[in-house]
Amino acid sequence: MAGESSPSWIYNQTVKMFAAGAEPAFESLSELEAHWGRGWGVDNDVGRIRAVLVEVCNVEGVGGGRLKSCYTRDPLIMVKGGAIVCRMGARIRRGEELSITRTLARLGIPILRTLSGTALMEGGSFAWINSKTAVIGCGVRVNREGAAQIGEVLQRQGVELIVIDLVGYDIHIDGSFLMVDKELALIDPTGLPYSFLERLKALGIRTIEIEPADNKWIVNSLAIAPGKLIMPQGGSNRTLDALAQQGVTWTTLPYDKMQLNGGGIHCSTMPLVRDPV
Numbered sequence: 001m002a003g004e005s006s007p008s009w010i011y012n013q014t015v016k017m018f019a020a021g022a023e024p025a026f027e028s029l030s031e032l033e034a035h036w037g038r039g040w041g042v043d044n045d046v047g048r049i050r051a052v053l054v055e056v057c058n059v060e061g062v063g064g065g066r067l068k069s070c071y072t073r074d075p076l077i078m079v080k081g082g083a084i085v086c087r088m089g090a091r092i093r094r095g096e097e098l099s100i101t102r103t104l105a106r107l108g109i110p111i112l113r114t115l116s117g118t119a120l121m122e123g124g125s126f127a128w129i130n131s132k133t134a135v136i137g138c139g140v141r142v143n144r145e146g147a148a149q150i151g152e153v154l155q156r157q158g159v160e161l162i163v164i165d166l167v168g169y170d171i172h173i174d175g176s177f178l179m180v181d182k183e184l185a186l187i188d189p190t191g192l193p194y195s196f197l198e199r200l201k202a203l204g205i206r207t208i209e210i211e212p213a214d215n216k217w218i219v220n221s222l223a224i225a226p227g228k229l230i231m232p233q234g235g236s237n238r239t240l241d242a243l244a245q246q247g248v249t250w251t252t253l254p255y256d257k258m259q260l261n262g263g264g265i266h267c268s269t270m271p272l273v274r275d276p277v
Helices: 007-018 029-036 096-107 144-156 194-202 216-220 237-245 256-260
Strands: 049-053 076-079 082-085 111-114 126-130 133-138 160-165 177-181 184-187 206-209 222-225 228-232 249-253 270-274
Touching: 076 144, 076 270, 082 096, 096 111, 111 144, 126 177, 133 144, 144 160, 160 194, 177 216, 177 222, 184 216, 206 237, 216 228, 237 249
Parallel strands: 082 111, 133 160, 184 206, 228 249
Antiparallel strands: 049 270, 076 082, 126 133, 177 184, 222 228
């Protein structure tokens, strides 16, 4: 028939034939592997790390005077399927967003959102509790608008975001809260609201509290796999014994010089890919 040879009919049939459906979702492993080269993203804080961002090797284009850029935790947040670029809440760090965006592009990591407007957010104040629940601590470096913009991304992925207020001038939640295993956290309770401690109990999260004899920086350790930590020196016997009783093992690093600059091991690393747990 003549109509079947018309350019408009052929065009519409071609579009119909090659249309891509909405499913599977962007962050699904099959989509990421097919179009982004591998499965990027994180949905927990304890799964075995498969790729990690550190300043010495990876961050591109960091200018002079960026003495805090070694703390790669803060300019971004990794979620399912890719990264969210933050908006830094300290004058000395504002501008790192451009360097981290270039780095993510070079590595081929999807950028799901860049925070805008009046949002303030730094990755050190974001933590995964489990694959369906995350928490943000608001304070002097993180505001509710920043949390809301992160929450919009997480909501589309079926993740609940808990938002809490930090104590005084505490800057990040990772100074008081660290998931060390699937249902186990190391905490400094003096830096967390009681309502959040109760919420952890409701989620089935056991906690080990540090004590005054501990180097507070041990909460800023890095879980490299379930129950396996890289930890700074200075844990008390009591706290280390409590971790060991829960099956946690660790490697200790001297990290006091980096701590003098205002960050620990957790601050200095951003896992890009973790195994699910």
